[in-house]
Amino acid sequence: MSRRTIIDEAGDEARRWLQAVESELDLPQPPSLAALRVALHVLRDSLCNEDAVDFGNSLPALIRGIYYAGWTPSRVSKNDFMRKAARDLRAHAELVKTEQVLGACFRAFARCLAPECVEMMSERLAKSVRRLWLESPPNPAAVHLQDWHWG
Numbered sequence: 001m002s003r004r005t006i007i008d009e010a011g012d013e014a015r016r017w018l019q020a021v022e023s024e025l026d027l028p029q030p031p032s033l034a035a036l037r038v039a040l041h042v043l044r045d046s047l048c049n050e051d052a053v054d055f056g057n058s059l060p061a062l063i064r065g066i067y068y069a070g071w072t073p074s075r076v077s078k079n080d081f082m083r084k085a086a087r088d089l090r091a092h093a094e095l096v097k098t099e100q101v102l103g104a105c106f107r108a109f110a111r112c113l114a115p116e117c118v119e120m121m122s123e124r125l126a127k128s129v130r131r132l133w134l135e136s137p138p139n140p141a142a143v144h145l146q147d148w149h150w151g
Contacts, residue, residue: 020108039105
């Protein structure tokens with residue numbers, strides 16, 4: 001029997017997050033991974049810097065890397081990050097309805113996060129993103145993949 005490493009476990013957690021997104025979007029891995037990345041960046045950019053770091057630190061290691069990739073800490077307006085999300089999703093023909101894609105990703109994230117994190121995000125997200133987050137309620141029967149502690 002082989003011994004599992006922390007890298008194996010990190011890969012398993014990242015796969016569970018990606019599979020949750022694939023399930024919500026009913027799409028294969030390439031567009032689902034693009035959607036996961038864009039949705040994480042929308043969340044990150046809609047939080048104040050301190051909350052963005054606290055949320056990022058609660059994510060599984062490989063998902064955290066996607067979340068922080070390319071981040072220049074600053075708060076951007078709704079038009080900026082929603083426009084950027086639409087532009088980034090446009091590379092995949094299946095992902096043209098930005099708000100629907102983000103809502104599906106947020107539902108997947110809510111299945112993967114502890115209920116306390118989902119609730120805290122509901123309070124701290126920028127108003128425009130909060131609406132999408134709140135329209136994407138978590139599945140109460142879901143098994144949460146990550147313990148969560150807000151700093």
